[in-house]
Amino acid sequence: xxxxxxxxxxxxxxxxxxxxxxxxIMIWSGMLIYWANDEYSVTLFGHTLxxxxxxWYYDLLHIxxxxxxxxxxxFLFMWFFTLNGIFYTLYTIISGQWRQLLPNRHSFKEAWLVxxxxxxxxxxAPPQDKYNAAQRIAxxxxxxxxxxxxxxxxxxxxxxxxYYLTWLCGGYHLARIWHFALTIxxxxxxxxxxxxxxxxxxxxxxxxxxxxEVIEEQPIPxxxxxxxxxxx
Amino acid sequence: MKKLKKELTVDQKIKRxxxxxxxxxxxxxxxxxxxxxxxxxxxxxxxxxxxxxHKPLRRxxxxxxxxxxxxxxxxxxxxxxxxxxxxxxxxxxxSDIGSEGKMPPDNWKLQVKRNSGExxxxxxxxxxxxxxxEITYDxxxxxxxxxxxxxxxxxxxxxxNHYNLQAEAKSQYVGMETPDQQYYVGLDMPSALxxxxxxxxxxxxxxxxGNHGQPLRLIIPVKYGIKNxxxxxxxxxxxxxxxxxxxxxxxxxxxxx
Numbered sequence: 001x002x003x004x005x006x007x008x009x010x011x012x013x014x015x016x017x018x019x020x021x022x023x024x025i026m027i028w029s030g031m032l033i034y035w036a037n038d039e040y041s042v043t044l045f046g047h048t049l050x051x052x053x054x055x056w057y058y059d060l061l062h063i064x065x066x067x068x069x070x071x072x073x074x075f076l077f078m079w080f081f082t083l084n085g086i087f088y089t090l091y092t093i094i095s096g097q098w099r100q101l102l103p104n105r106h107s108f109k110e111a112w113l114v115x116x117x118x119x120x121x122x123x124x125a126p127p128q129d130k131y132n133a134a135q136r137i138a139x140x141x142x143x144x145x146x147x148x149x150x151x152x153x154x155x156x157x158x159x160x161x162x163y164y165l166t167w168l169c170g171g172y173h174l175a176r177i178w179h180f181a182l183t184i185x186x187x188x189x190x191x192x193x194x195x196x197x198x199x200x201x202x203x204x205x206x207x208x209x210x211x212x213e214v215i216e217e218q219p220i221p222x223x224x225x226x227x228x229x230x231x232x
Numbered sequence: 233m234k235k236l237k238k239e240l241t242v243d244q245k246i247k248r249x250x251x252x253x254x255x256x257x258x259x260x261x262x263x264x265x266x267x268x269x270x271x272x273x274x275x276x277x278x279x280x281x282x283x284x285x286h287k288p289l290r291r292x293x294x295x296x297x298x299x300x301x302x303x304x305x306x307x308x309x310x311x312x313x314x315x316x317x318x319x320x321x322x323x324x325x326x327s328d329i330g331s332e333g334k335m336p337p338d339n340w341k342l343q344v345k346r347n348s349g350e351x352x353x354x355x356x357x358x359x360x361x362x363x364x365x366e367i368t369y370d371x372x373x374x375x376x377x378x379x380x381x382x383x384x385x386x387x388x389x390x391x392x393n394h395y396n397l398q399a400e401a402k403s404q405y406v407g408m409e410t411p412d413q414q415y416y417v418g419l420d421m422p423s424a425l426x427x428x429x430x431x432x433x434x435x436x437x438x439x440x441x442g443n444h445g446q447p448l449r450l451i452i453p454v455k456y457g458i459k460n461x462x463x464x465x466x467x468x469x470x471x472x473x474x475x476x477x478x479x480x481x482x483x484x485x486x487x488x489x
Contacts, residue, residue, distance in 0.1 A: 002242045017257070021264060037376030067375065068482030072289035075296050159372070160311050160454050160489045161304035172370055172378055210253035214246060
């Protein structure tokens with residue numbers, strides 16, 4: 001028998017879908033800014049593995065020589081990014097949704113089992129609530145990262161007036177590196193997130209728009225059945 | 233189409249909620265995209281004291297700066313200083329618009345326009361008679377690089393007091409221009425009077441050379457490098473924003489740190 005099961009509250013869906021385009025614009029305008037002093041790369045044993053960014057990449061995205069424009073966009077959309085994040089955080093705290101989100105004392109062990117299960121190495125996934133252990137860790141990390149982006153951003157934006165934030169980040173120079181590294185982190189998160197959403201399927205994806213999932217329930221439960229696989 | 237009534241209800245509910253939420257989602261998505269296109273293709277501001285930015289973005293820049301200025305600017309917040317030994321030996325040179333080549337101190341005088349219309353003509357020797365202040369701090373370029381460097385000169389506030397420019401310093405802005413008027417900056421008075429703002433004539437204990445604004449330049453650590461004008465020719469005071477080279481190229485007028 002089909003049953004509607006409420007999953008994501010409206011505010012959670014709203015903040016998720018506001019964040020997606022806003023973060024995209026922040027990353028894009030951030031690249032317009034970064035271009036003006038593009039000194040970062042990943043170097044191991046003297047070999048440059050990745051250079052941020054190669055010329056073809058800049059040209060493809062029309063990034064060069066747009067520093068002023070990038071700053072103007074960045075310093076407008078930072079408001080939406082930050083306010084949306086604060087709104088989400090307050091909601092998560094007040095509604096009690098944080099209980100579903102924060103990792104608990106089992107999560108770190110279970111997350112490993114989830115990964116093994118997702119890689120088809122292990123048959124059974126550990127029982128879960130709204131989010132599985134790996135999701136709890138990933139989504140809590142993304143919250144911490146968002147906070148980090150705001151703090152490191154302010155540390156670069158007003159290093160004199162927010163000198164304590166700049167100090168907290170290990171100085172101006174390091175704050176810029178953190179700010180950049182977090183952005184790379186979002187991109188990696190995004191890739192895994194999208195793969196997981198595709199694998200988890202329509203029912204899961206729809207729940208982030210319409211708020212509910214449809215599950216099959218046995219009319220007379222003979223024994224406890226674990227929830228359907230839920231990912232992303 | 234003969235199914236159990238109960239089942240149909242659930243299906244109908246699902247359909248109804250799906251339809252509603254996806255319609256709202258699509259409508260919001262489309263309007264967000266429309267809003268973005270509006271902003272991205274919005275016209276450039278009318279060229280004036282500021283120019284080169286999208287009109288709505290310029291408004292946002294100005295408002296955001298007012299917000300942060302009121303919220304955070306405090307002249308007792310000092311720029312972090314470093315031991316003299318950490319200063320770079322070779323100071324990065326990015327641009328010399330308005331300060332190309334050499335300007336021997338003998339060929340130069342600083343002009344300060346007083347409210348009375350009188351123009352003070354001040355030589356480098358006279359400036360070097362004033363109390364000397366040194367600073368080693370992290371110079372920050374709007375491009376994103378920073379460099380610890382050492383400068384020495386007279387604090388702007390000391391300069392104001394010595395030449396009895398207190399009345400002028402009640403204006404809201406200071407304007408500075410190179411002798412050839414090719415480069416110019418506008419500064420809000422609180423930043424100009426900040427205790428670490430210098431009219432600098434030395435870098436690493438040597439008189440400034442051609443690349444770094446010989447013979448006198450502005451060092452204003454509470455601003456990005458673009459405001460640190462090299463080779464000051466004229467100083468003026470006003471209650472409206474003086475013209476500013478990079479603010480005319482789409483950059484934020486305030487550019488404060």
